[in-house]
Amino acid sequence: MNDQKRTPKDSSTGEEKKKINRRDFLQGAATAPVLGLFGYALYKQQSYEKAQKAALLNSKPVPSGLSDINVALLGVGAQGDVLLNAMLKIPGLKFRAVCDIWTDFNLKKAVNLLGKYKHTVNAYEDYREMLDKEKGLDAVVIATPDFWHAQHTIDCLKAGLHVYCEKEMSNTLEGARKMVQARNETGKLLQIGHQRRSHPKYIHCYEKVIQETKMLGRIATVSGQWNRAVQPDIGWPEKYAMPTDRLKKFGFQNMHQFRNWRWYKGLGGGPIVDLGSHQIDIYSWYLGSNPISVMASGGTDYYEPKTHEWYDTAMVVYEYDTPQGRARAFYQTQTTNSANGYFECFMGDQGTLVISEAGGRGSAYREKSAPAWDEWVQKGYISAPKVLETPAAGSVALDVRETVPADEHKIPVELYDPYHKPHLENFFNAVRGNEKLNCPAEIGYETAVAVLKVNEAIEAGRKLTFDPKEFIL
Amino acid sequence: MIDEKKYTKCQLNAIVLLRVLIGWHFLYEGIAKLMKSDWSAVGFLSQSKWIFSGLFKWIAANPTVLEIVNQMNIYGLILIGLGLIMGCFTRIASYAGILLILLYYFCNPPFAGLFYSIPMEGSYLIVNKNLVEAAGLLVVAATGTGKYLGLDRLISKWIKK
Numbered sequence: 001m002n003d004q005k006r007t008p009k010d011s012s013t014g015e016e017k018k019k020i021n022r023r024d025f026l027q028g029a030a031t032a033p034v035l036g037l038f039g040y041a042l043y044k045q046q047s048y049e050k051a052q053k054a055a056l057l058n059s060k061p062v063p064s065g066l067s068d069i070n071v072a073l074l075g076v077g078a079q080g081d082v083l084l085n086a087m088l089k090i091p092g093l094k095f096r097a098v099c100d101i102w103t104d105f106n107l108k109k110a111v112n113l114l115g116k117y118k119h120t121v122n123a124y125e126d127y128r129e130m131l132d133k134e135k136g137l138d139a140v141v142i143a144t145p146d147f148w149h150a151q152h153t154i155d156c157l158k159a160g161l162h163v164y165c166e167k168e169m170s171n172t173l174e175g176a177r178k179m180v181q182a183r184n185e186t187g188k189l190l191q192i193g194h195q196r197r198s199h200p201k202y203i204h205c206y207e208k209v210i211q212e213t214k215m216l217g218r219i220a221t222v223s224g225q226w227n228r229a230v231q232p233d234i235g236w237p238e239k240y241a242m243p244t245d246r247l248k249k250f251g252f253q254n255m256h257q258f259r260n261w262r263w264y265k266g267l268g269g270g271p272i273v274d275l276g277s278h279q280i281d282i283y284s285w286y287l288g289s290n291p292i293s294v295m296a297s298g299g300t301d302y303y304e305p306k307t308h309e310w311y312d313t314a315m316v317v318y319e320y321d322t323p324q325g326r327a328r329a330f331y332q333t334q335t336t337n338s339a340n341g342y343f344e345c346f347m348g349d350q351g352t353l354v355i356s357e358a359g360g361r362g363s364a365y366r367e368k369s370a371p372a373w374d375e376w377v378q379k380g381y382i383s384a385p386k387v388l389e390t391p392a393a394g395s396v397a398l399d400v401r402e403t404v405p406a407d408e409h410k411i412p413v414e415l416y417d418p419y420h421k422p423h424l425e426n427f428f429n430a431v432r433g434n435e436k437l438n439c440p441a442e443i444g445y446e447t448a449v450a451v452l453k454v455n456e457a458i459e460a461g462r463k464l465t466f467d468p469k470e471f472i473l
Numbered sequence: 474m475i476d477e478k479k480y481t482k483c484q485l486n487a488i489v490l491l492r493v494l495i496g497w498h499f500l501y502e503g504i505a506k507l508m509k510s511d512w513s514a515v516g517f518l519s520q521s522k523w524i525f526s527g528l529f530k531w532i533a534a535n536p537t538v539l540e541i542v543n544q545m546n547i548y549g550l551i552l553i554g555l556g557l558i559m560g561c562f563t564r565i566a567s568y569a570g571i572l573l574i575l576l577y578y579f580c581n582p583p584f585a586g587l588f589y590s591i592p593m594e595g596s597y598l599i600v601n602k603n604l605v606e607a608a609g610l611l612v613v614a615a616t617g618t619g620k621y622l623g624l625d626r627l628i629s630k631w632i633k634k
């Protein structure tokens with residue numbers, strides 16, 4: 001472009017000026033390559049967005065030529081109904097039989113629902129009769145109260161069925177141990193209903209955030225909670241009340257206990273078992289180890305202790321020896337206030353992961369001093385950061401020594417199906433031999449060991465240690 | 474006609490750089506909205522504050538008008554962006570760009586005491602990035618660098634012929 005200097009005279013006036021020459025073309029199109037660059041950048045941006053969308057659509061293709069699985073349901077109360085509704089969305093299932101002792105109410109409801117979907121099923125009050133009469137069953141889904149799980153599961157396994165059993169695996173460790181034994185002896189599958197183990201968001205965070213990238217760094221502390229608003233005791237329509245002698249036959253003193261079994265010793269485990277076990281299961285999964293000790297404070301502080309034998313409030317501290325070193329985990333469940341709902345929070349020296357089964361809740365926060373996460377954003381493991389606002393000056397006294405809040409990266413994976421569907425799908429795919437169980441009996445057992453000791457620790461009023469052998473069968 | 478003797482090469486190239494960068498920004502703003510099939514100015518317009526808010530809110534409340542405004546905005550951004558990058562009808566593109574930016578600016582002006590529910594990054598008082606970009610376009614318009622580096626060079630010669 002030196003000629004610009006050489007030809008100042010010609011460029012301003014004269015004939016030369018009007019003719020279009022080579023130089024004009026070059027200068028006229030000089031900025032065109034920018035469009036090429038723009039196109040390339042746009043292409044890159046679009047492939048990134050596409051990758052993010054693909055990660056979002058986590059649904060697996062429905063395999064063709066499914067062989068039907070013959071299914072029975074044992075216990076169709078509140079949770080049995082939830083599971084049934086999820087199963088009705090899974091192809092390749094033939095419902096054959098339903099069993100529940102509340103024949104006039106829950107059993108009828110389930111049979112009617114199945115009828116609407118053109119499944120004709122046999123209804124049973126006694127599960128033994130069902131196992132005797134129903135030949136050709138492949139699998140059973142058990143959602144009876146916790147204290148029935150061991151007996152129901154063991155008998156079903158021995159009858160040759162694969163079993164999906166709701167958590168808590170059992171209300172006693174002895175029961176849980178016998179369930180694992182029966183599984184081993186029969187060689188059948190036993191999946192425990194900790195459904196977060198199959199939740200795409202939880203799997204994504206475990207595989208990408210925890211394992212592959214280790215973006216949180218060294219995790220030294222964990223916290224989590226399930227806070228629930230005050231709830232009245234569960235009632236029943238008076239005209240469907242069951243006679244006391246029949247209730248007693250099945251281990252319940254009266255209708256109130258039959259409906260609110262969770263709160264009673266010997267039947268359930270209270271909120272720490274009911275709610276906490278889901279989340280304490282995640283602690284062990286993500287930390288890659290079982291706890292070594294537990295301290296806990298709890299009690300029935302708010303509700304009537306006669307009908308709430310188990311603690312309505314529990315605050316728990318676990319210690320873990322993880323492959324990375326010592327970690328402490330706090331867990332709280334209470335039933336008098338719902339602030340902040342339920343979540344688990346893993347805190348490493350490079351970042352924080354907040355995750356919840358609740359839709360839309362899942363974010364990673366990078367510590368300001370940590371290495372950049374750009375690569376993980378590019379790969380679609382986490383979303384581009386949303387910068388958290390620093391409080392406006394003046395509204396809060398800001399201290400220069402305070403650390404700047406970490407950027408929030410949303411976890412780009414969500415579940416748009418019913419919560420329990422992926423876990424049930426995993427079970428049925430395992431029955432077909434196409435997948436491994438995400439929560440086999442031994443994992444359910446380890447979680448039961450960790451969780452049931454909380455109630456013991458509250459009673460003992462001191463720190464209890466776990467012998468590593470307790471987790472091994 | 475730009476007087477290439479009046480400015481040094483360095484000055485001209487700097488203005489071309491400014492022009493191309495602003496063009497890139499316009500082009501991508503337009504294309505990004507085009508690709509987001511559900512994009513609409515409705516959120517932005519209905520937040521409007523200050524003396525013109527009546528007009529902007531009327532647009533937001535009027536589906537047909539809103540649709541026209543949305544389309545004009547998207548294709549306006551794209552055409553202005555292309556014009557600025559390629560140096561094609563540079564002056565027209567610059568003035569159109571200024572007009573568009575001032576519309577954004579006056580829809581939600583960063584004046585003392587006005588707060589918006591759409592979160593804004595950074596801190597602004599009266600002058601915000603919109604206003605700076607508009608001023609940048611004024612420089613581009615005033616110097617007309619399309620005839621230095623850009624299609625305008627060819628266009629003007631054709632016309633003169």
Ligand SMILES: NC(=O)c1ccc[n+]([C@@H]2O[C@H](COP(=O)([O-])OP(=O)(O)OC[C@H]3O[C@@H](n4cnc5c(N)ncnc54)[C@H](O)[C@@H]3O)[C@@H](O)[C@H]2O)c1
Nearest residue numbers: 075076077078079080100101102106143144146166167168
């Ligand atoms: N995974 C989860 O998110 C989740 C959520 C809620 C409950 N659960 C679990 O599901 C199970 C059931 O809880 P729920 O809330 O549905 O309780 P529920 O009381 O509403 O239902 C229990 C049902 O089992 C029936 N039943 C009781 N004893 C029986 C027996 N011996 N034989 C046959 N049927 C019997 C009852 O009639 C009732 O219909 C529990 O183990 C609970 O921990 C899991």
